[in-house]
Amino acid sequence: METAVRTHAMLCGGTGCMASGTNKVKAALEEEFRKKGIGEEAKVVLSGCNGFCAKGPVMAVYPDETFYQDIRPEDVPDLVEEHFLKGRPYQKLAYKEHEKRIAIPSIHDIPFFKHQVLVVLKNKGLIDPERIEDYITMDGYKALSRGLTLMKPEDIVKVVSDSGLRGRGGAGFPTGKKWELGLRIKSDEKYVICNGDEGDPGAFMDRSVMESDPHAVIEGMILCGVATESHKGYIYVRAEYPLAVKRLQIAIDQCYEAELLGSNIFGTGFSFDLEIYQGAGAFVCGEATALMRSIEGKRGMPRPKLWRSAVKGLWDRPTILNNVETLANIPQIVLNGAGWYRSLGTDESTGTKVFALTGDIHNVGLVEVPMDTTLRRIIFDIGGGISKKKRKFKAVQLGGPSGGCIPDEFLDIPVTYEAIKQSGAIVGSGGMVVMDDSTCMVNTAKFFLDFTADESCGKCVPCRIGTKVMYDLLGNICEGKGKAGDLAVLEDLSQDIIDASLCGLGQSAPTPVLSTLKYFRREYEMHIHDKWCPAGVCRDLSTFFIDKKLCKGCGACLRACPADAVIGEKKQPHTINQKLCLQCRTCWESCKFDSIKILPATARDAGDAELEYLAGISAGRAGNRGQERVVRR
């Protein structure tokens, strides 16, 4: 006789958790269910990305609404015995707040989930992304049926305009305006493109949406086709997102089979075709016009923006290009109305935004919040604050290589397009890299410049050569070869690159340098004039020195040092042999008593008295962390 299913173990099948071993856990769970005789009652379902990537593999159990993290195959027997058989939350794998021992089993009580508002990610962890039935059951394709039968294209454009939705790819251009133009322009052939070429280091929002809810993107695209009277769509995804490509392709095939794609959808006479175009992974192809050249089979390079793509885009036909997240918002807006969407966020920045929260924080993962949420709430409440015990918040990098680093005095601004822009960064596609005070800002700027210099397509000279020159200058500064006047050259060059580049890549490449120069100028000056990297990141600009007054002789640094440069007896203050020291900073990180000071490179040959003096300055002025900076010049 058939039995009903009483519980669903929704195991996360996102890329992050898959890499941490989801498949092994799934096999172990199924095996254990069989052994315990509940194989029929309990079902394991692979869901899309749950968002809590740091603690993967993660699992949510329904109807108990219990959350488990860091599941290893060897824990599975106990977990099944406790939770699935005896109905007690298995404490060992439940979420525990940082530095607290109390387990929080209920998914609704965990701060990471509690403070989020899900619109784009509303199906995350609830559906199997490879089953169209799951999506349909969660009101999927309801918006499309409404859009095709009850609404005219103008009505759809109007509801999108009224909702205030703005492009989630970074620039924040009003989506309704784009669609309106797309509808107004008459042409025998128009295209809809979904931009899934997500390339910012540390950003994975679009990948997650495509992996966990591919049908939402497809429904948004068909609705865009209806609204702009176009009948052909492309999803541009980078080939390095294999799982996203796979799940999108499964979803497209399912749609063709159910005739949700193809000709005469729902018998209304409207037809729409959709295919995936895999990009080769060039960052510049995330730029709309370069992306279109790439689909045409040409080299991905941007064109001057003399006309909009909605007028003349792909193959010189009107083309509406939207970001993955923007499109995933559309079905919700059509279904629930513009007023509902406007009730989230602020007047100018409506709705919610998905952020990829990474860096030196506890809860690395994917979060969706209304756009009036403050940075502090995202970083400290949802993200759980800085992960290392002794470290403090230093800056947050918003918007990837095109964005900027902003310091703690901006923590209370909301994440709206306007407020973030005013602070010197951009919302961008939603990358959010949190940095603690062991980060060197000059080195961070150098990292992003390295990325943009590498990814510049080479069409505009200021971008191609300018970013390289800037990168070399920053390299010199980090190696102790910085000269007075370098900062002025950097600023000057930045302006030239911004003014004379065709596309967003060049126009925003200097932002990381400009924003760090604005908020952390003192750190640059210390690098150049004092040959001192106060965070101890730049090896040529730091000397590590043990303050004898603070050292307890615990031996932590002695054991940690890879070069055997630390010497000293137990319970006696240790010293560092500067001839052997590699400036790797390991000792500094291992010290529990803050007794290791970071001094300028010149201190290596200094006598004891001078070192003591410098350590005093270090403690009093720059501190161990180099926090001091000129806020606004």
Added chain:
Amino acid sequence: MARLSIADLQNVRDRNKATFTLRKGEYKAKIVVHMGTCGIAAGARNIMTVLMKEIALSGREDTVVKTTGCGGLCAREPMAMIELVDQTPVIYGNLNEEKITEIFRKHVMHGNPVEKYALALGGETFI
């Protein structure tokens, strides 16, 4: 999947309702079976199997079944609590296969608690 019409979409939703009743927590009846060591020893495992079969047989899609540990009244195991939405939960004790079948058919299906098997009114706190 064959061609979907707009009406078919609704059919798919109805067919999958049970699955999402579980995941979204929108249920009308909740049954909690005590599955502590004492409960299992007294035969709670069997009660659960019978319940799951009864649910499949009845085709009810708005019922969830949970498990919990020992309730402290080990002598009366196997025990189960049944809670219909907006009604006081009822705890049943000394269950066997016939009793739970009768209780399911009367209480869960028709909303009539079976007094002769009832131990107490009122809920317990569960996960």
